[in-house]
Amino acid sequence: MRVRGSLVLGMAVLLAVAPLTAQAATPEVPSVATSNKWDVRQVPAGYRVTLRLDEPVPVRAAMPLLAVNGIPVGVARQSADGRTLTLITSDRTAASAHDVQLVWPGDVSNAGVSARAQAGGPTDAYWLKARKGPLLKEDPGKSGKYKVETSEYNLGDEAVFLPGLGQKSEVLGKVYAPVGAVGQRPLVVFLHGRHESCYGEGVGDKPWPCPKGAKPVPSYRGYDGPAKALASNGYQVVSISSNSINAYDYDASDGGAQARAELILHHLSLWKKWSTAGGGPFGTKYVGKVDLQNVGLMGHSRGGEGVARAAVVNADRGGQYGIRAVLPLAPVDFARSSVPGVAMSVLLPYCDGDVSDLQGQKFYDDTRLSVTGDGAARSTVTVLGANHNFFNTEWTPGQSVAPSADDWGGEGNTAPCSSGYAGRLKAKEQQAVGTAYVAGFFRLQLGHEKQLLPLFDGSDARAASAGKAVVRVVAQAPLASRRDVTAFDKALAKGAVTGKATAAVCIGETGKGACLTTDGSGDAPHWDGAAYVSAAPTLAVTRLSWTGKTGAVRLNLPAAQRDVRRYAALSFRAAPDPASTPTTDLTVRVLDGRGRAAAVPVSAVSDALVRMPGNKSAGLPKNLLRTVRIPLSSLKGVNLRDVRAIELRTDRVAKGAAYVSDLAFSSPGVGSSAPAVTLPKVSVADVTTKEGNKGTNYADFVVRLSRPATRPVTVFAQTTLPYEDVMLVQDVAQAVVFKPGQVRQLVRVPIKSNTRDTFDTKFSLAIAVPKEALLARSFAQGLVLDDDPSPKLILGNLTTTEGKGEVTFPVRLSALSDKHIGFGGVWKDGTAILGPDYRGQYDPPEHTLVGGIESGKLAGELIVQAIDDKVKEPTETFTAVLDEVVGIDGIKLPVTATGTVLDND
Structure with missing residues (x-):
């Protein structure tokens, strides 16, 4: 019996390549390094590394990486079945690979053994008893005066098409009223992150909807704590499901961010109807009960990037919904999108074993100064001892209905994140922290409950329900109550640095001028590259180093900025250089016009210059800038009407180094928050071009502003090369600058022309990190059309003799092709009978015929074997009939050839 599809199966066996489709085809060249699990092949852009897994890649928020000889070389793309990972790298060490493995950003899964067994870090003891601020009088983690009613709505597993995904999604939510x-x-609105979509028996090739015998993982039910805390205080809460996106976002060009944004906006459109006209599952119950001009979004994991994207898309579409507050919780930030205009707090769990590089830190770094006049307040909340999963009870062992795990993993009591360590939070302790900060943030920003402001203004106030948790908040006060002195992102004025000290601006973690050199383990959240725009500039700060107690950095204030009486504090961000001592110190000295000064040691007001816990293993300690906040009321004797200078002095420690950023005077404030509808919008459009026959062609992406701007607008553009075929496309990474009045710029992507037939090539261009603009369409698709004719397939007759063994029909192409050419069909008996007289490639004998020609070769193979016998008989014949051909267009089928078997008896 012949099974249709055996062509693909047979070619996979014959050539050991992926199924022969335009999407999966790869120009085949010899391996430069290989094993039974992986191989490395040289391609024009570098090396293609492929890893084959025994089990599907785990479903995690982070992007999978491939490591060559233990060193991560890039983000990998997974196949539909999750068992094959592929990437292109220019790293020459790939050519001498002796090991290829799946790893993750800030990998603690592979480093787990050493992480659990490591000795304590030099400052671990300090962080077990770290300073804690005063308790708030009102605890946002406690229930309020209203009883909470819960209900659910379910409009179906495939109820809405998501354009960012190309699939239909469920519309399912849990309501807390x-x-x-x-x-x-x-x-x-709460949005969970990337987790398994289904569990139980019967989970198969189609990941969504769940097949018979399997059940959906109810991730959307995992946030009862913060949802009920908010609802009991008068807020309407909806937690929505996104299992469909989790099932299919492996193939989305942006990791599913746009699809998640579209899903959120679809739910908001439903609530607009239900709260005005009524209908749907609730009738008139919520008519007049929901304020869609005062909306907050919480997104966990990949949901964090989803809610950030939703706020931006909403603004781009005119601000139909009043999205005023966004809380990314343990988020990914693959595409470096800022969120201007909207209040934001990013919650970072220090022991995140999934998004281990704490990439959500960049939401704060990229947004804080991205738009002139932005009046929103921002903060980061770093929770020591918290992991990624336990904020959701449905991802927590002992609480979830589906299988779940501690994403940090492992037992032990020595490492700062191991489950038995004294500083590690238990699941319910972590959930209590999450409840306090999630509920507190939205009550502050949507309800303007100012009594909760100290939880987010950097003053280290805390909620009693957060228990023993050590939390560090970095805050950017709203512009109306802040005066920036310097971001420390540009060279200091001549003469500003004196004594035995040096100060230089640094950026990134590699190359000249890098802030620090790391092992790629995710210990530099400010400076790690992002998945889709790895070359985009990261945070620029000043590295201050000194070799004596006489060093100083002096910042003189201009006359218009010397009266600081209206502000409550002087603050900046700081962190110790990991190459220096574990604990260092500086003195902040403030001087007035009469020479009177007040000096405050950093160590007296902050532990920002104490290295965070961990001992250079499993991505720890993290190098995170933290708040140094000096109340102006403590500057005794200084005339705050006439502050002339601020000094950072090295008189506390004889030798050291530290990073400093964002020096400002400020007072706590809620700020003003609304969709940034007035900003110019920057977008990139798809492009299609022909390959060309010689030299270099270009794919010209048009990047546009929605209107001329009065200030320069910048955005960073970078290509994401195709994983299957980089024969044509060359990588591009560049800044795009719009001068005032300009609305159109080109990003030119070079295309290497040739005269060989190949598949059309797809790739992406991402734009990111905008300044003075809002990202509208941030991903564009490039398509390079092959313009070369398909070669002809020439199949010749074969004459062979009994007993000669395997031989091949002469099969060749009229010209070289970059495609794998596969063909299939049947053996048709003549006087020769399949089995007794001849045999195809397969055993037991069957009439299936499979063959192919590797890319870049003219000749291929169609194997047959004439069976030897001891019977004298006449010459016999049979026929090869090709009725399937993959990789050649316009071929007339069937193609036949005759096989002749000569007797040797």
């Missing part, structure tokens, strides 16, 4: 609350209530 305050019973008896009068009038329109602020709406908070």
